[in-house]
Amino acid sequence: MDFGEFNIHIWSVVSIMGFICLLLIFLPLAKIRKNESKIKNNEKT
Amino acid sequence: MFQILKNFYHKLGSYPWFYKISGKVIPFVGVFSISLIVISSIWGLFFSPTDAVQGDVYRIIYFHVPAVSVSQVIYYSISVAAAVFLIWRMKMAGVYIKSLAPIGAAFTFIGLLSGAIWGQPTWGTWWVWDARLTSTLVLFLFYLAIIGMQSTFASRKSADTAVSIITLIGVVNLPIVKKSVDWWNTLHQPASISISGESSISSEMLIPLLLSILGVYLFVFFTGLLFMRAEISTREQNKEWFKKLSSNN
Numbered sequence: 001m002d003f004g005e006f007n008i009h010i011w012s013v014v015s016i017m018g019f020i021c022l023l024l025i026f027l028p029l030a031k032i033r034k035n036e037s038k039i040k041n042n043e044k045t
Numbered sequence: 046m047f048q049i050l051k052n053f054y055h056k057l058g059s060y061p062w063f064y065k066i067s068g069k070v071i072p073f074v075g076v077f078s079i080s081l082i083v084i085s086s087i088w089g090l091f092f093s094p095t096d097a098v099q100g101d102v103y104r105i106i107y108f109h110v111p112a113v114s115v116s117q118v119i120y121y122s123i124s125v126a127a128a129v130f131l132i133w134r135m136k137m138a139g140v141y142i143k144s145l146a147p148i149g150a151a152f153t154f155i156g157l158l159s160g161a162i163w164g165q166p167t168w169g170t171w172w173v174w175d176a177r178l179t180s181t182l183v184l185f186l187f188y189l190a191i192i193g194m195q196s197t198f199a200s201r202k203s204a205d206t207a208v209s210i211i212t213l214i215g216v217v218n219l220p221i222v223k224k225s226v227d228w229w230n231t232l233h234q235p236a237s238i239s240i241s242g243e244s245s246i247s248s249e250m251l252i253p254l255l256l257s258i259l260g261v262y263l264f265v266f267f268t269g270l271l272f273m274r275a276e277i278s279t280r281e282q283n284k285e286w287f288k289k290l291s292s293n294n
Contacts, residue, residue, distance in 0.1 A: 009102050009166055010090065013159045017108050020151050021082075024268040025075075028275035035278035039291035 058137050060277050061286045067270045074267040081260030088253035096250075105163040107254060110238075111261035113156035113181065117219060119149035119265060120184060123191075124216045127209035139205030140280070142212060143195055144272035148265055150188035157181060160233075168232060176225035177233035184222055187215035201280070 056062050089107035096103035123142045130138035160178065161171040172178065191208050198204035221228075226235045237246045244251055281287040 005101075007101050007104075009162050010104050013105050013108050013162050014086070014090075016158060017112070017155050020155055021264065024148060024151055024264075025271065028268070028271035031275035032271075032278050035275075035282050036291040038282065039288050043288075043292055 058135050060281050064277055067274055071270050078263035078267050085253045085257035085260050093250050093253050102166050105159055107257045109159040111258040112152045115261050115265050116149050116153040119145050123212055127212035130209045140276045144276050145269055146191040148268055153185040173232050175231040176229040177231050180222040180225050183218050
């Protein structure tokens with residue numbers, strides 16, 4: 001495939017996989033941050 | 046050797062030890078796995094040759110095959126964890142199943158969706174009820190059942206036990222997924238890559254495919270550690286070790 005050539009089938013798979021992979025990274029990170037910051041907030045109060 | 050493995054197994058059951066070690070490993074595995082996926086994707090999309098029959102659309106293979114392959118391996122691994130939980134009541138096995146099930150479901154979903162998008166131009170249809178596709182859909186439903194069952198029990202121990210049982214029931218489906226293309230006459234082609242025999246795919250296409258499979262496996266290891274840390278941080282947020290660790294960060 002040449003650079004710049006657009007194939008709707010391929011790029012829809014790439015974008016769906018990219019989006020799901022980002023979710024798989026950021027969802028647990030957000031949960032860890034939330035739980036750790038809960039402890040810090042409790043300490044402050 | 047046995048003693049080292051035994052010590053490692055006992056350490057693995059400790060939440061503080063796992064939380065500390067995983068925090069050190071995660072950045073390296075994350076950078077390495079994402080780099081590998083990016084390199085293999087660029088290689089597969091732009092530098093591997095075009096297929097004589099399917100044209101460029103065959104390049105979906107670089108996403109479809111790793112996703113489907115890893116979704117089955119994740120299920121095998123959570124089945125082992127389910128057996129460990131039921132036999133030895135190891136708490137970490139429950140954490141492992143709960144953490145890996147959403148990742149397995151996500152990759153099975155990617156496999157099903159990318160297969161449908163690939164099937165439309167090559168088979169002329171998005172979906173057929175053939176043995177491979179149906180058994181993969183059943184695998185996806187088992188993952189959903191495992192995720193759904195986590196929140197239906199008040200006690201964590203009961204939830205982990207029920208989830209372990211349903212996970213072990215689902216193992217029956219895995220050989221069917223793998224062997225469906227050999228046992229039945231399916232629209233889905235038989236496997237192109239073989240560990241024991243010769244692969245029916247040219248090496249120019251095979252190398253980036255193997256790299257993308259390795260990248261996705263490492264990515265699952267990376268996100269698996271992240272999900273397990275998140276689950277431990279939820280289960281242990283009232284424990285002294287976690288409070289001490291969080292306030293030091």
